[in-house]
Amino acid sequence: MRILVIEDDQLVGDAVRRALALAGYAADHVSTAESAKAALHAESFDLAIVDIGLPGQDGLSLVRDLRRRGHRLPLLMLTARDGLSERVSALDLGADDYLTKPFQVAELLARCRALVRRANGIASTRLAFGAFTLDLARKEASNDGVPLDLTRREWSILECLVLNAGHVVSKERLLSAIASWSEELTPNAIEVYVSRLRVKLGDSAVIRVIRGLGYRLDDCGG
Amino acid sequence: MTAAAERTPSVRRQLLALLLVPAIVVLLAGTVSDYATSISPVRDAYDQALADAALAIATNLRMDSNGSVALELPAAAIALLRSDAVDSIYFRVSGPDGAIIAGDADLPQARSVADNPARDDALYHGQPIRLVSYRSTTPSGAVITTVAETMHKRAHIRARLLTTVLGVDLLELVAILGLAWLGVDLALRPLLALRDQISRRSASELEPLALSSVPAEVRTLVGALNRLFRTISDNSRMQRQFLENAAHQLRTPLAGVQAQLELMIAEETMPVRRDRLTRTLGATQRLAHTTRQLLALARSEHAATDNEGFLVADLATLVEATVPAHVSRAVSAGLDLGAELQPARICCVQWLLAEVVNNLVDNAITHTPAGGSVTVRCGANGQTAFLEVEDTGPGIPRDEWARVTSRFFRGRHARGYGSGLGLAIVADVARLHDAHLSIGAGAGERGTRVRLEFRRIADVATAQAPGTRLRNAVAKPAR
Numbered sequence: 001m002r003i004l005v006i007e008d009d010q011l012v013g014d015a016v017r018r019a020l021a022l023a024g025y026a027a028d029h030v031s032t033a034e035s036a037k038a039a040l041h042a043e044s045f046d047l048a049i050v051d052i053g054l055p056g057q058d059g060l061s062l063v064r065d066l067r068r069r070g071h072r073l074p075l076l077m078l079t080a081r082d083g084l085s086e087r088v089s090a091l092d093l094g095a096d097d098y099l100t101k102p103f104q105v106a107e108l109l110a111r112c113r114a115l116v117r118r119a120n121g122i123a124s125t126r127l128a129f130g131a132f133t134l135d136l137a138r139k140e141a142s143n144d145g146v147p148l149d150l151t152r153r154e155w156s157i158l159e160c161l162v163l164n165a166g167h168v169v170s171k172e173r174l175l176s177a178i179a180s181w182s183e184e185l186t187p188n189a190i191e192v193y194v195s196r197l198r199v200k201l202g203d204s205a206v207i208r209v210i211r212g213l214g215y216r217l218d219d220c221g222g
Numbered sequence: 223m224t225a226a227a228e229r230t231p232s233v234r235r236q237l238l239a240l241l242l243v244p245a246i247v248v249l250l251a252g253t254v255s256d257y258a259t260s261i262s263p264v265r266d267a268y269d270q271a272l273a274d275a276a277l278a279i280a281t282n283l284r285m286d287s288n289g290s291v292a293l294e295l296p297a298a299a300i301a302l303l304r305s306d307a308v309d310s311i312y313f314r315v316s317g318p319d320g321a322i323i324a325g326d327a328d329l330p331q332a333r334s335v336a337d338n339p340a341r342d343d344a345l346y347h348g349q350p351i352r353l354v355s356y357r358s359t360t361p362s363g364a365v366i367t368t369v370a371e372t373m374h375k376r377a378h379i380r381a382r383l384l385t386t387v388l389g390v391d392l393l394e395l396v397a398i399l400g401l402a403w404l405g406v407d408l409a410l411r412p413l414l415a416l417r418d419q420i421s422r423r424s425a426s427e428l429e430p431l432a433l434s435s436v437p438a439e440v441r442t443l444v445g446a447l448n449r450l451f452r453t454i455s456d457n458s459r460m461q462r463q464f465l466e467n468a469a470h471q472l473r474t475p476l477a478g479v480q481a482q483l484e485l486m487i488a489e490e491t492m493p494v495r496r497d498r499l500t501r502t503l504g505a506t507q508r509l510a511h512t513t514r515q516l517l518a519l520a521r522s523e524h525a526a527t528d529n530e531g532f533l534v535a536d537l538a539t540l541v542e543a544t545v546p547a548h549v550s551r552a553v554s555a556g557l558d559l560g561a562e563l564q565p566a567r568i569c570c571v572q573w574l575l576a577e578v579v580n581n582l583v584d585n586a587i588t589h590t591p592a593g594g595s596v597t598v599r600c601g602a603n604g605q606t607a608f609l610e611v612e613d614t615g616p617g618i619p620r621d622e623w624a625r626v627t628s629r630f631f632r633g634r635h636a637r638g639y640g641s642g643l644g645l646a647i648v649a650d651v652a653r654l655h656d657a658h659l660s661i662g663a664g665a666g667e668r669g670t671r672v673r674l675e676f677r678r679i680a681d682v683a684t685a686q687a688p689g690t691r692l693r694n695a696v697a698k699p700a701r
Contacts, residue, residue, distance in 0.1 A: 011478025018485050053470055080473035081466060101477035102510045105484040168546035210549055211560020211597070213542060218553075 001116060002044070005029045006036040006062070007051040007078065012101070016049060019105045020112070033057035033065075040066070045073055047116055049108075052079040052090065060086075060093055067094035074115035078103075110166050118163055129162045129217075131204050143204055153178045154197045157190070161207065161217040170214035234406050241402045249391045256387045264379055268371075269354060273339045275303060276356040276369040279313060283323075289362045291317055293324040308378070309371040312346065312353075318363025331355045331368045346370065412437045416444065428455035461524055469517050476510045515643040518577045519629075522650045534679055535572050537600035537609050538563040544579040545598055548587060556592030559583070564601030566608070567679040574651045575609075581644035582611035582672050589670070590615035602678050610673035612664040623661050648672065 003025050007013035013029045020027035028045075030036050033054055040048070048066075052059035063075055077090045080101045087098050096118075097111050121127040127134040131144045139155050141148045150158065160177040161169055171187040178185065178193075194215060198207050206218040282295045293315055295303075304311045314325035332340035332355035339356040353370035412435060419431060430448040433441060483503040490496045541563055552559035579598065586596040594614035601608060618626055622633050627649035630642040645661070652659040657676045664671040 009474045009478055011482060012474060015478055015481030015485055019481065022485065022488065053474070078477075080470040080477070101473040102480045102506075103477060105481050108481075168549060170542065208549070208553065210546070211558060212563060213545060213561050216546075216549060 001046050002026045002028070003112065004036065004039055004045045004048045006031075006033070006048060006054065006059070008032065008054050009051070012051075012078075015105070016108065019109065023109050023112075025112070031055075033059070033062040036062060037065070040071060040073075046119065047074050047076065047112060049076045049078060049112070050095070052077055052081070052086065060090060063090065063093045063095050072119075074119045076108075076111055076115055114164075114166050117165070121163065127159075127162055129165055129205075132162065134159060134162055143201070148200060150197070150200065153193050154200070157193055157197055158201075161215060165217045168210050168214045168216045174215070233410060234403075237406050238399070238402060242399065245395060245398050249395050253387050253391045256391070257384055260383050260387070261380060264383070265376065268376060269341050269352065272341075272352065272354040272369045272371060273356065275311075275313070276339055276354050276367045279303070279315065279369065280356050280358045280365070280367045283315065283358060283360070283365055283367070285360055285362070291315075291323055291360055291362065291365050295324075303369075306371065308374045310349075312351070312370045314368045314370075316366050316368075318360070318365065323365065325368075329353070329368060329370055331366055344370070346372075349373075352376065409437075413440060416440065420447075428452075428458075458524055462521075465517060465520050465524070472513050472517075473510070476506065476513065480506050480510060512643065515581075515647060518574075519643060519647050519650060522574055522577075522647060522654060532569050532571055534567055534569055535575070537566040537568060537575070537607060537676075540572060540575055541579055541598050541600055541609070544576045545583060548580075548583045552587050552596060555587055555590075557587060557590055558595040559587070559597075560595065561598045562601075563599070566600050566602040566676075568607045568655070568676040569679055570655055570676070571651075574654065578609070578648050578651050578674070579611070581647055585644050586611055586613035586615065586670070589613065594669075605678055607676045607678040608673060609676070610671055612669060612671040614664065614669040617663050617668065617670050618661065626661060627659070645672070648674075 001024070003020050005013055005016045005020070005027055007016060007029065008031045010031075013031065017027045017029040028039060030039055031054075033056060036048070036050075039045075050059045050062060054062065057065075059077060059079075063077070066073075066075070074096045075094065077095045077098045078101060079086060079090075079098070090098055096115055099108060099111060117127060117129065121134075121136055125135065125137040127136060132141060133145075134141045136159065139152065139159075141150055141155060141158060156178045157174050160174055171190045174190050174194075175185055175187060194207060194209075201207070208216045208218060210216055279293065279295065282293055283291055284294045285291050303313065312326045312329045314327065314329040314331070315323040316331070317323050329346060330342075330344040330353065332342035332353060334340055334342070335355070335357060339354045341352070341354050344351055344353055350373050351370045352373060353368050355366050355368040358365050358367065416431070416436060428451045430451055431444050433444060433448075436444050480503065483499055483506060487496055487499045487503060490499060541561055545559065545561055549559055583596060583598060590596055590613040596611065596613045599608070599610045599612070618633060622631075625631050626633060627645045629646040631646075632642040649659055651657075652674050655674075655676055657674045660673045660675075662671055662673075663669065
């Protein structure tokens with residue numbers, strides 16, 4: 001797993017690179033958009049962490065360039081500004097996630113893991129989450145190698161939660177994930193499916209109920 | 223209207239006052255001269271009739287052989303002479319010795335005899351009369367024939383003349399004033415349009431005013447206003463840039479220090495040094511927190527002229543996007559963080575409202591002991607939309623309710639790395655949105671509940687696409 005860190009501040013760049021290395025990733029650090037393009041052209045990376053406030057060409061325009069050239073790698077933006085408009089334009093331009101400085105290293109690592117997991121799922125149709133493995137093509141899940149007996153709706157809910165692990169997923173979103181099989185479901189039905197799913201998953205995963213907001217599958221740091 | 227407003231000079235009032243007084247004087251003078259010029263021919267005509275009658279009587283005077291003068295006029299002719307529908311006619315003929323020859327003996331004669339016939343006014347039997355005396359010379363001396371009439375006809379025609387002249391002149395006065403009013407109105411119209419154009423603007427609209435429709439007289443004023451607008455907008459843009467740069471310059475090194483400290487703690491094996499590093503990290507986090515809040519506070523002061531400005535947004539969507547970031551902290555603090563959300567559209571600066579939710583939820587999580595709950599609610603009832611955060615913590619002591627929104631205030635039970643700015647930001651944002659902020663106890667007089675009540679966006683406005691700029695909707699109510 002290889003990650004490119006594009007950050008002009010040496011202290012931040014160095015800390016991020018070290019933290020990623022400590023977490024078991026191969027990380028490279030560059031300070032400008034130009035050297036980032038050169039690095040991405042020469043070698044392949046699984047994720048790039050892009051600071052928006054780069055000298056010369058800034059992070060937003062780098063993201064635009066990369067997406068135009070067909071780069072599909074996940075992009076996590078870092079910024080020292082907290083205007084909503086900047087966040088929106090970053091995501092519109094093709095960034096995958098966004099983190100405001102100063103950040104906690106644990107939060108940065110969790111975001112990276114989630115982005116890499118999603119990207120891998122799309123590329124290989126297999127998602128790994130802790131002890132779980134999800135085969136997106138065959139719609140099968142296994143826990144520590146033991147196949148789980150899930151209905152199609154339970155599987156869809158699990159897939160949606162794993163793809164968004166660490167994030168709160170609303171009932172409406174889960175509903176739309178399983179809506180292709182029925183149009184008559186109410187948000188209350190989701191509660192039933194989630195509680196069945198929790199029983200089937202046992203102690204190996206935590207689906208938290210966030211009152212009034214939805215559910216969150218907690219990333220155990222694996 | 224206040225006394226100050228009554229004293230305010232009004233162009234319309236001044237112009238009308240300046241016009242009214244001279245117009246009245248001129249018209250009064252006109253009335254007098256019109257009356258005088260039209261009354262004298264009438265008087266002359268009536269006088270001529272009297273003179274004719276006097277002459278007619280005088281031609282009938284005969285002198286007998288002994289030289290005494292007598293009037294030879296039949297009674298029928300005298301009756302004819304005296305007949306008049308309106309006035310009473312009197313006559314008198316007196317001889318050279320003053321003796322009465324015919325007619326009314328006590329009728330006065332003209333006092334002056336310079337003219338012939340001579341006219342005069344007099345009182346007769348208590349009534350004003352007009353008389354004409356005609357002097358005819360006879361061999362035995364002057365015989366004076368006087369014919370007089372009461373003034374009813376004359377008074378009548380004088381009154382009619384006066385009303386006609388006055389009426390016409392009054393009409394002229396009204397017409398002049400009306401035209402002046404209209405003229406002032408027309409002349410002031412561009413000024414009023416300018417006033418409307420300025421008062422319709424929200425505080426963030428600082429584009430220069432168009433000079434094309436402005437009358438030459440106020441062009442300088444509008445030019446000065448435009449220069450002022452430009453200065454304000456330049457200042458606010460510079461301030462915004464300064465704050466953005468300050469945010470960047472402060473946060474980036476903080477992020478570096480914080481991340482490096484976290485790494486050092488993870489790598490450090492000596493407990494003493496780990497402990498020192500951990501405390502240093504704590505201080506850095508406090509510094510980061512205060513920096514963020516100070517920047518938010520500074521930016522909220524400029525939000526009225528901020529580019530991001532006021533947009534229509536749903537509080538529920540905003541809370542859904544903001545609260546999940548706090549779930550991890552709530553979970554590790556052993557708290558049940560939840561939301562009860564109903565759609566509530568308001569016109570707001572979104573990042574500021576997100577800052578409010580962040581601060582309130584952050585405070586609630588910090589102050590609520592494990593096992594408690596924190597609930598964010600929003601919704602609408604009637605004309606208001608509300609946003610509130612309630613916790614089951616120890617609550618804010620009642621005597622501190624009023625003071626908690628002042629900057630850098632920290633209560634007796636303050637915990638965590640609070641800067642004392644969180645609720646000050648909430649109060650600032652509430653003020654900016656004309657929202658009512660209330661701080662009190664939660665359900666069952668337990669915990670803390672902070673509530674903001676906003677003016678709700680009417681359903682008509684809700685039909686507009688999200689992000690529609692509602693300039694008029696945000697215009698502050700007149701103060």
